Amino acid sequence: MNKMRKIIIGKNSKLYKNYKNDFLEIFDLAISHKDISSFNFQPNDFILFLSYPRSLSALNKLTSLLTKIKKNKVLLLSTCSIVVNHLTNCYSYPKIKLLQEKYFSKTLQNLIIFRVGTIISKNDYVNYYGTCILSDKVFFKMISDFINNNLNDQLVTKFDVLDFKGSFFESFIYKFYCCLIRISIPFPCILRPLDFIVRLSGKPWYGYVALTKIISEEKK
Numbered sequence: 444m445n446k447m448r449k450i451i452i453g454k455n456s457k458l459y460k461n462y463k464n465d466f467l468e469i470f471d472l473a474i475s476h477k478d479i480s481s482f483n484f485q486p487n488d489f490i491l492f493l494s495y496p497r498s499l500s501a502l503n504k505l506t507s508l509l510t511k512i513k514k515n516k517v518l519l520l521s522t523c524s525i526v527v528n529h530l531t532n533c534y535s536y537p538k539i540k541l542l543q544e545k546y547f548s549k550t551l552q553n554l555i556i557f558r559v560g561t562i563i564s565k566n567d568y569v570n571y572y573g574t575c576i577l578s579d580k581v582f583f584k585m586i587s588d589f590i591n592n593n594l595n596d597q598l599v600t601k602f603d604v605l606d607f608k609g610s611f612f613e614s615f616i617y618k619f620y621c622c623l624i625r626i627s628i629p630f631p632c633i634l635r636p637l638d639f640i641v642r643l644s645g646k647p648w649y650g651y652v653a654l655t656k657i658i659s660e661e662k663k
Contacts, residue, residue: 445485449590452476455492458520458562465583469590479508484515489590492519493549495543497535502542509550517551518589519544521558523575523602524655531633534651555589560602561647573607573617575655604659607648617648624653 451466453459454473459466466473474482476494484490490512496502521544532538544556560575562582585601588594589610607617620641624631631654641649648656 445487447487447489448472448485449489449491450474450484451491451493452479453491455515456493456653459493462562462579462583465579469583469587476508479505479511482511482624484512486514488512488515488518490515490585492517492547497539499539499542502539504544505543506546506550509547513550514552516553516555517547518555518557519547521556522649523560523600523659524557525558527654529628530654530658531631533630535652537651554597555594556598557585557589558598558600558602561652568605569608570645571647572605572609572634573646573656574652575602575604575659577602592616602659604656620649621653621657625657628654 449470451459451470451473452475454475459473470491494505496505521538522540524534525541526536527537527546528541547554548556559582560577561571562578562579563571564579568576581601585594585599607614609617620634620637623634623637627633631650634650640648
């Protein structure tokens with residue numbers, strides 16, 4: 444039998460570009476989802492899926508290619524923000540990620556879904572207060588564990604909640620926004636103009652990111 448190759452699908456993803464060296468310490472090669480149709484997969488290849496579709500038509504096209512890896516062990520990177528779909532359908536990213544999970548689960552026989560927070564290094568924690576994150580060190584350790592069969596659950600969720608820290612004024616704005624998004628459910632997208640302002644200020648705690656943290660804390 445051929446040696447198991449460890450392959451990433453998603454070489455153009457932001458996560459891969461940000462942590463390319465870390466990924467290549469574990470994986471043998473990375474390809475784009477556009478390469479799936481022409482790539483020669485082997486039965487014992489381990490595949491990490493970083494790519495995700497931006498629309499239903501793209502999802503259907505991607506899913507149609509999965510027959511090539513139907514029996515391979517596939518690890519699909521997903522998001523802990525999928526939980527917001529229980530309250531609202533207005534956010535496109537968690538909605539398409541949930542559909543990707545469902546479509547992949549129907550096609551692939553050996554699929555593991557890995558739901559995570561935003562992957563960041565410890566030095567970046569200060570920039571992500573008020574959100575759900577996962578340490579890059581923990582992330583890559585768990586990826587190695589999946590490859591080595593130390594983690595075999597079909598669905599694994601791993602993230603940490605970072606409490607908000609800031610000045611009195613920043614804390615007031617953050618708490619005010621969280622109150623607004625709570626009372627706007629199931630139509631939190633009415634806050635999109637405000638989300639745009641928060642995003643321009645360089646803060647990540649808006650939209651489904653804020654809602655994910657709120658839901659996660661309520662589940663504790």
